[in-house]
Amino acid sequence: MTGQAVTSAEKAATTLSIGKALNNGLRRAMEDDPKVLIMGEDVGKLGGVFRITDGLQKDFGEDRVIDTPLAESGIVGTAIGLALRGYRPVCEIQFDGFVYPAYDQIVSQVAKFHYRSRGQVRLPIVIRIPFGGGIGAVEHHSESPEAYFSHTAGLKVVSCANPNDAYWMIQQAIASDDPIIFMEPKRRYWEKGQVDTDGEPYPLHSARVLRPGTDATVVAYGPMVRVALDAAAAAVEDGRELEVIDLRSLSPLDLGPVYDSVRRTGRLVVVHEAPSNLGLGSEVAARVTEKCFYSLEAPVLRVTGFNVPYPAARLEEEYLPDLDRVLDAVDRSFGW
Amino acid sequence: MASVVSDTDLDLLLLIRAFEEALLDLFASGEVSGTTHTCLGQEYVPVALEPMLRDDFVLGNHRSHGHYLARFGDPAPLLAEILGRAGAPCAGVGGSQHILRDGFVTTGVQGQGVAVATGMALHYQRTGQRRIAAAYIGDGTWGEGVVYEALNMAQLWQLPLLVVVENNGIAQSTPTTRQMAGSVASRAAAFGVEYTGLATTDIGDIRRRLGPMIDEIRSAPHPLVVEFDTVRLGPHSKGDDTRDAHQLALARQRDWLGALRAADPERVDAARARQRAHVARVVEAVRERPLSEWRSPDAPA
Numbered sequence: 001m002t003g004q005a006v007t008s009a010e011k012a013a014t015t016l017s018i019g020k021a022l023n024n025g026l027r028r029a030m031e032d033d034p035k036v037l038i039m040g041e042d043v044g045k046l047g048g049v050f051r052i053t054d055g056l057q058k059d060f061g062e063d064r065v066i067d068t069p070l071a072e073s074g075i076v077g078t079a080i081g082l083a084l085r086g087y088r089p090v091c092e093i094q095f096d097g098f099v100y101p102a103y104d105q106i107v108s109q110v111a112k113f114h115y116r117s118r119g120q121v122r123l124p125i126v127i128r129i130p131f132g133g134g135i136g137a138v139e140h141h142s143e144s145p146e147a148y149f150s151h152t153a154g155l156k157v158v159s160c161a162n163p164n165d166a167y168w169m170i171q172q173a174i175a176s177d178d179p180i181i182f183m184e185p186k187r188r189y190w191e192k193g194q195v196d197t198d199g200e201p202y203p204l205h206s207a208r209v210l211r212p213g214t215d216a217t218v219v220a221y222g223p224m225v226r227v228a229l230d231a232a233a234a235a236v237e238d239g240r241e242l243e244v245i246d247l248r249s250l251s252p253l254d255l256g257p258v259y260d261s262v263r264r265t266g267r268l269v270v271v272h273e274a275p276s277n278l279g280l281g282s283e284v285a286a287r288v289t290e291k292c293f294y295s296l297e298a299p300v301l302r303v304t305g306f307n308v309p310y311p312a313a314r315l316e317e318e319y320l321p322d323l324d325r326v327l328d329a330v331d332r333s334f335g336w
Numbered sequence: 337m338a339s340v341v342s343d344t345d346l347d348l349l350l351l352i353r354a355f356e357e358a359l360l361d362l363f364a365s366g367e368v369s370g371t372t373h374t375c376l377g378q379e380y381v382p383v384a385l386e387p388m389l390r391d392d393f394v395l396g397n398h399r400s401h402g403h404y405l406a407r408f409g410d411p412a413p414l415l416a417e418i419l420g421r422a423g424a425p426c427a428g429v430g431g432s433q434h435i436l437r438d439g440f441v442t443t444g445v446q447g448q449g450v451a452v453a454t455g456m457a458l459h460y461q462r463t464g465q466r467r468i469a470a471a472y473i474g475d476g477t478w479g480e481g482v483v484y485e486a487l488n489m490a491q492l493w494q495l496p497l498l499v500v501v502e503n504n505g506i507a508q509s510t511p512t513t514r515q516m517a518g519s520v521a522s523r524a525a526a527f528g529v530e531y532t533g534l535a536t537t538d539i540g541d542i543r544r545r546l547g548p549m550i551d552e553i554r555s556a557p558h559p560l561v562v563e564f565d566t567v568r569l570g571p572h573s574k575g576d577d578t579r580d581a582h583q584l585a586l587a588r589q590r591d592w593l594g595a596l597r598a599a600d601p602e603r604v605d606a607a608r609a610r611q612r613a614h615v616a617r618v619v620e621a622v623r624e625r626p627l628s629e630w631r632s633p634d635a636p637a
Contacts, residue, residue, distance in 0.1 A: 063462065069492065074451050074485030081455020081469070084441075089455075105482070108445040109452065117436040118427040118630060 014196070019189035021163035022052050024197075025170035026090065030060050033088060036174055039066040039075055040092030040128075049094055050130055050189055072102035076127065080109050083123045088174055096131040096186075097140025103148070110179045111154030122177040126170070131159075132223045132273045133320055134187030139310040144274035146222075149181040150251040150283075157250040158204060159183035161225035163193040165248065168201035176204070183250070185223035205249040207257045213243035216267035216330050219258055219284060221247040224271045224321060231326035240330065250280055258284065259291050266297035267333040271321050276304040298336035301329045339540025341596060345383055346604065348409065350611040352379040352402045353593065355411050356570070358615045359401070359418065363574050367623065368418060372432045375402035377569035378502050380592045382406035384542040385470070385500065388550050392498075393456050395449035395471040396442035398433045399502075403472055407440055411618050421625040428628040447473065447480030450499060454486040457495035457557075466554040468496040476507025478516055478523065490559040491527045497559040498550065504568035509578040524561040535565040537592035567591070 044067040047054030057065035079089035133142035173180040220228040232242035270281035285300035356374035396403040420428030433444030453469035490497040524531035571577035
């Protein structure tokens with residue numbers, strides 16, 4: 001086993017990309033618990049399309065890193081059977097749009113087994129989904145299906161936005177006894193940052209203030225956290241201090257930090273790639289309105305993808321929320 | 337030549353028959369909420385298989401009261417589950433279609449049990465337990481894509497998966513001939529999966545035929561599809577039978593109970609009366625129980 005080599009490699013490389021941090025997190029989870037299995041399309045020798053499972057089959061064997069047929073429903077169904085026999089399967093869905101064939105299994109079995117068995121069964125399954133656009137790919141490689149799963153009682157949904165969270169959240173998700181949909185910001189896989197492999201992880205289902213500010217609150221998750229942080233940096237030139245909050249957990253939502261922030265700033269902009277219609281932003285807006293009505297100086301505004309199928313690659317820059325659209329929304333909030 | 341059914345098997349067959357008949361009565365009187373699907377006519381399949389699957393994991397479907405009773409023999413917990421009364425294995429949350437009890441689970445979602453069974457079979461194969469995962473499905477279920485995803489994996493990975501097909505010739509209201517191109521046998525053959533078809537209702541005959549095949553799955557794991565040419569005597573659910581009188585008469589002619597009565601009417605009728613009385617007592621007892629309470633074992637006190 002390569003445990004020692006990995007440990008020294010990790011210590012040497014505290015700066016990691018999100019992709020590598022996920023890879024290291026998976027490796028550590030597999031070392032910690034022999035019941036952890038990885039299964040998916042091309043996850044073995046290739047290491048997955050995005051190389052998130054790179055080297056794991058070589059080091060842990062074909063029994064623990066299982067290349068499957070193109071069969072998402074079969075992959076998730078098989079994972080349920082394995083989980084019922086004591087394993088902790090981690091399913092890789094190659095691209096966001098490929099999860100739909102597995103939707104039936106996820107919604108009808110993964111989400112409901114615990115409930116309908118009167119809590120006798122727990123399904124510690126992680127379903128990893130690289131999601132969102134920005135890589136010049138086609139529509140079913142660029143989608144943001146997180147709201148479907150967040151809408152489904154019985155599932156937990158999280159999304160990491162930086163390497164340190166990637167490293168820890170994947171391990172926390174695998175260690176959880178509940179099924180977790182793990183949304184990975186694929187366009188950010190190559191972004192690097194500090195990873196503290198010896199530190200204490202932040203709680204999995206907690207939102208986190210990434211940048212304190214006093215004038216307006218910007219909430220984002222996954223790939224849009226980078227956009228929100230860039231917008232906050234740019235807003236300083238306009239004399240505005242934006243508070244940026246990374247939701248991290250989409251179900252359950254942890255909106256305590258958002259309420260606290262909005263009660264101070266009075267303004268909220270929610271950013272996500274998914275279309276606005278019945279998206280996470282709608283839920284955040286509704287709850288903030290319910291809890292912070294008298295603190296709000298302006299309506300909660302959403303900066304999102306549009307209510308159309310994900311566009312062709314040459315048009316995606318027009319579709320994806322960017323720094324300008326976030327700053328425009330902040331301006332509109334102040335113009336109220 | 338037909339074998340003589342044992343007292344144990346006869347009682348079990350008639351327990352299931354009496355249970356399903358009682359359930360339809362309870363439905364008619366408004367005591368069953370939701371829906372229910374009875375296995376009238378198909379009782380012999382799980383009864384025949386039960387001794388061969390005793391230590392295995394069995395996955396049922398929306399029509400699994402017989403599968404449950406063949407395995408556990410006691411109707412009270414099943415009825416409590418369906419009626420939402422105390423003593424239900426899933427507190428009435430699972431109901432008729434979603435039952436979990438030692439080594440047994442059902443789901444009403446068509447075909448999904450085959451994929452779940454595949455995962456279990458992968459575990460059994462890896463750990464060399466000589467156990468198998470057995471999934472009951474119907475002819476209609478072969479319209480679902482997940483069945484093929486699972487069969488492909490089970491054959492590719494040589495997993496001890498037994499798919500028991502209860503082909504009753506009708507999927508809800510659509511005859512199998514109008515919803516299945518080709519056949520179950522040819523579909524199994526396309527994956528190189530071993531297949532056998534059984535038209536008999538003779539329990540001894542079924543066991544003689546399947547015993548060696550199931551033993552072989554244990555010693556040299558691989559999937560096996562067994563198709564029973566069977567008959568559904570009752571409606572799909574309740575009051576939704578679209579078959580005409582002639583078709584229903586043809587179905588009744590194939591009832592295993594008729595064959596058994598012809599051979600030994602006194603013994604069969606006595607057993608039938610015994611099981612009807614038994615189920616009647618269970619119904620009386622369970623309907624008097626308090627409503628079940630839904631409480632997760634890990635909920636805070």
